[in-house]
Amino acid sequence: MSKVIETSHLCRYFGEGELLVKALDDVSIDVEEGEFSAIIGPSGSGKSTLLHLIGGLDKPTHGEVILAGTNIESMTRSALSNFRRDHIGFVFQAYNLIPVLSTIENIEYVMLMQGVPSSERRKRVFEMLDILGLDGLGGRRPAQLSGGQQQRVAVARAMVSRPNIILADEPTANLDSKTGISLLDMMKDLNVRHGMTFIFSTHDQKIMDRARRLIHLRDGLIELDEQRKEFAA
Amino acid sequence: MLVAKLAFRNIFRQRRRSLLTGLSMGGGYILLALTISLVEGSYNNIINIVTTDHTGHVQIHKENYLERPGIFKTLSRGSGIETLLANEPSVRSWAPRIYGVGLGYGDEKSAPLSIVGIDPVMERNTTSIFGKVREGNYFSDPVNSDGYYSVMIGYGVADMLKLSIGDEIVLISSGADGSIANDIYRVGALVGSRDSYEKMTVYLPLEAAQDFFSMKGKVHEYAVMTSHPSEAWKLTAVLSAIIDDPLVTVSPWQVVEATFYKSMEADKQGNKVTMGIVVFLICIGVLNTVLMSVLERTKEFGVMLAVGTNRLMVMAMIILEIVTLGLLSCAIGFLLSLPLLYWFTHVGITMPQPIDMGGVIYDTMVGEMGAAIFIIPVVIIVGSAAAVSFIPAIRAALITPLDALSDR
Numbered sequence: 001m002s003k004v005i006e007t008s009h010l011c012r013y014f015g016e017g018e019l020l021v022k023a024l025d026d027v028s029i030d031v032e033e034g035e036f037s038a039i040i041g042p043s044g045s046g047k048s049t050l051l052h053l054i055g056g057l058d059k060p061t062h063g064e065v066i067l068a069g070t071n072i073e074s075m076t077r078s079a080l081s082n083f084r085r086d087h088i089g090f091v092f093q094a095y096n097l098i099p100v101l102s103t104i105e106n107i108e109y110v111m112l113m114q115g116v117p118s119s120e121r122r123k124r125v126f127e128m129l130d131i132l133g134l135d136g137l138g139g140r141r142p143a144q145l146s147g148g149q150q151q152r153v154a155v156a157r158a159m160v161s162r163p164n165i166i167l168a169d170e171p172t173a174n175l176d177s178k179t180g181i182s183l184l185d186m187m188k189d190l191n192v193r194h195g196m197t198f199i200f201s202t203h204d205q206k207i208m209d210r211a212r213r214l215i216h217l218r219d220g221l222i223e224l225d226e227q228r229k230e231f232a233a
Numbered sequence: 234m235l236v237a238k239l240a241f242r243n244i245f246r247q248r249r250r251s252l253l254t255g256l257s258m259g260g261g262y263i264l265l266a267l268t269i270s271l272v273e274g275s276y277n278n279i280i281n282i283v284t285t286d287h288t289g290h291v292q293i294h295k296e297n298y299l300e301r302p303g304i305f306k307t308l309s310r311g312s313g314i315e316t317l318l319a320n321e322p323s324v325r326s327w328a329p330r331i332y333g334v335g336l337g338y339g340d341e342k343s344a345p346l347s348i349v350g351i352d353p354v355m356e357r358n359t360t361s362i363f364g365k366v367r368e369g370n371y372f373s374d375p376v377n378s379d380g381y382y383s384v385m386i387g388y389g390v391a392d393m394l395k396l397s398i399g400d401e402i403v404l405i406s407s408g409a410d411g412s413i414a415n416d417i418y419r420v421g422a423l424v425g426s427r428d429s430y431e432k433m434t435v436y437l438p439l440e441a442a443q444d445f446f447s448m449k450g451k452v453h454e455y456a457v458m459t460s461h462p463s464e465a466w467k468l469t470a471v472l473s474a475i476i477d478d479p480l481v482t483v484s485p486w487q488v489v490e491a492t493f494y495k496s497m498e499a500d501k502q503g504n505k506v507t508m509g510i511v512v513f514l515i516c517i518g519v520l521n522t523v524l525m526s527v528l529e530r531t532k533e534f535g536v537m538l539a540v541g542t543n544r545l546m547v548m549a550m551i552i553l554e555i556v557t558l559g560l561l562s563c564a565i566g567f568l569l570s571l572p573l574l575y576w577f578t579h580v581g582i583t584m585p586q587p588i589d590m591g592g593v594i595y596d597t598m599v600g601e602m603g604a605a606i607f608i609i610p611v612v613i614i615v616g617s618a619a620a621v622s623f624i625p626a627i628r629a630a631l632i633t634p635l636d637a638l639s640d641r
């Protein structure tokens with residue numbers, strides 16, 4: 001299997017002087033294609049920061065991120081933007097939907113930019129609505145949805161374009177356990193069948209139970225990188 | 234499509250702000266359309282008055298006649314110019330003229346006068362002179378039993394020489410051949426007003442003037458009319474080409490009435506400054522609106538960029554928003570200005586103090602209707618709004634996704 005993500009000596013500091021926060025401090029990890037991994041750790045340990053750096057949304061203070069063999073530092077802004085559009089699905093901790101678009105429009109947004117034909121778009125969107133229990137909410141704007149519903153839309157948006165890598169920041173935090181499980185089953189299915197790579201940040205035991213690898217973060221450092229035997233192929 | 238959808242929905246998101254911006258653009262549209270209509274309308278009106286009163290749209294002379302007129306600088310009626318004029322389809326009408334100066338004698342007094350020979354029929358078809366006859370008959374009386382031609386005089390002549398209809402007037406001058414010119418005429422009509430430019434003029438029928446000045450078959454000027462004053466330069470070029478004689482000069486009214494034309498153009502520039510101020514005020518409003526809406530939506534742009542939206546698309550969306558709003562506002566402004574402009578064009582504003590322009594009374598300021606008057610303000614307003622929103626649009630496109638997303 002090939003490495004899809006590689007970080008070496010990744011550091012991200014915020015502020016300076018007395019207020020300096022080392023959100024990440026010398027983090028080096030490799031992610032193989034088809035992984036189903038979770039970054040875990042207490043609040044403030046740097047999970048979101050790591051996901052942002054991997055997705056090229058933030059720039060490291062030191063160190064580098066290599067995506068599919070390319071150092072993202074060497075990519076132009078628009079190349080990185082296109083790479084993100086075509087290869088990475090993001091689920092943000094604060095769902096971040098586009099307020100003027102309906103559920104369906106939010107979900108199909110990335111596919112629209114990719115030029116996916118409309119029949120295919122509709123098919124995939126309705127599949128997602130079904131899986132995530134969003135039937136009947138397709139025409140609503142984000143402001144008319146509950147937090148959990150918005151989170152499901154955000155998950156749908158990230159996955160519907162079938163990127164190779166999904167970076168999901170606490171995707172189940174606001175879901176009831178039944179919906180959480182069906183979402184995870186769907187992700188697992190995509191992972192197994194299409195070889196999509198998943199990296200989560202989470203506190204959710206259900207995710208930890210299903211993850212093949214647990215990366216434990218504490219104070220910006222990797223405390224433990226745990227490959228779980230029960231999932232060994 | 235996606236850009237258009239986003240832009241359109243964003244307009245209806247901040248209804249109050251969009252409404253205010255729309256009002257300023259729509260109001261600006263009405264203001265600009267009205268100004269342009271009135272300015273164009275009154276200038277066209279004045280140009281029409283000036284050109285139809287006497288000047289014509291184009292004039293033909295012996296070379297240098299306009300710079301330094303002289304009795305010897307004549308064109309020969311048989312030279313072929315008249316045939317060319319008669320055959321040129323864009324010439325609507327034309328009139329030959331002779332100019333000279335002389336002394337006029339009434340019963341007791343004498344006065345220096347300008348003497349103008351015109352062809353009664355052709356002049357009447359070309360300029361508004363017939364309409365300016367206030368007393369008597371326009372060259373309708375035949376040569377009387379004493380062989381005296383009937384002439385038309387301005388009110389200044391009538392006052393100074395104490396003449397009225399039917400009186401005799403004696404003119405003295407020198408002919409083109411050096412002979413002394415003198416003859417008796419009968420006052421057939423009074424023309425213009427006490428302060429019109431022809432108040433010290435005597436109009437003679439063309440043949441009478443040719444006899445008087447010993448200029449058989451010769452004229453000083455042809456005044457030519459085409460369809461519209463704006464066609465004058467074109468007709469000048471056409472006539473110069475077909476006359477094709479270096480000793481003959483063809484001039485449009487803009488050259489003949491150069492002083493008038495220049496002061497009018499200067500006045501138009503002044504109006505552009507006024508319109509510029511209106512546009513500037515609209516631009517400030519638009520800039521403010523767009524900057525605010527960009528600032529408020531920073532996070533949203535962050536999301537769009539984070540999921541891989543092209544930066545140009547973000548820019549296009551913002552500019553399209555203001556362009557759409559501008560077009561909507563102008564459409565409403567157009568509908569509202571339609572009855573206003575219709576009224577201005579067909580009724581107009583009555584001036585508190587009518588202006589007498591050479592016997593032609595100019596008392597109503599009327600507007601002008603036309604595609605240009607409705608389209609120019611749209612182009613100005615939407616164009617400058619789009620230009621102004623480039624700054625915030627670029628700003629939005631350069632947002633760093635994560636900075637925008639973090640609430641910290």
Ligand SMILES: Nc1ncnc2c1ncn2[C@@H]1O[C@H](COP(=O)(O)OP(=O)(O)OP(=O)(O)O)[C@@H](O)[C@H]1O
Nearest residue numbers: 014021023042043044045046047048049050639641
């Ligand atoms: N933009 C920022 N400016 C300053 N400090 C920041 C910024 N972003 C993150 N931090 C700090 O970096 C550290 C790591 O933050 P991060 O959001 O990665 O934590 P997390 O593990 O995702 O926490 P949580 O489980 O609460 O989401 C925290 O101490 C946070 O305060």
Ligand SMILES: [Mg+2]
Nearest residue numbers: 047048093169
């Ligand atoms: Mg976090």
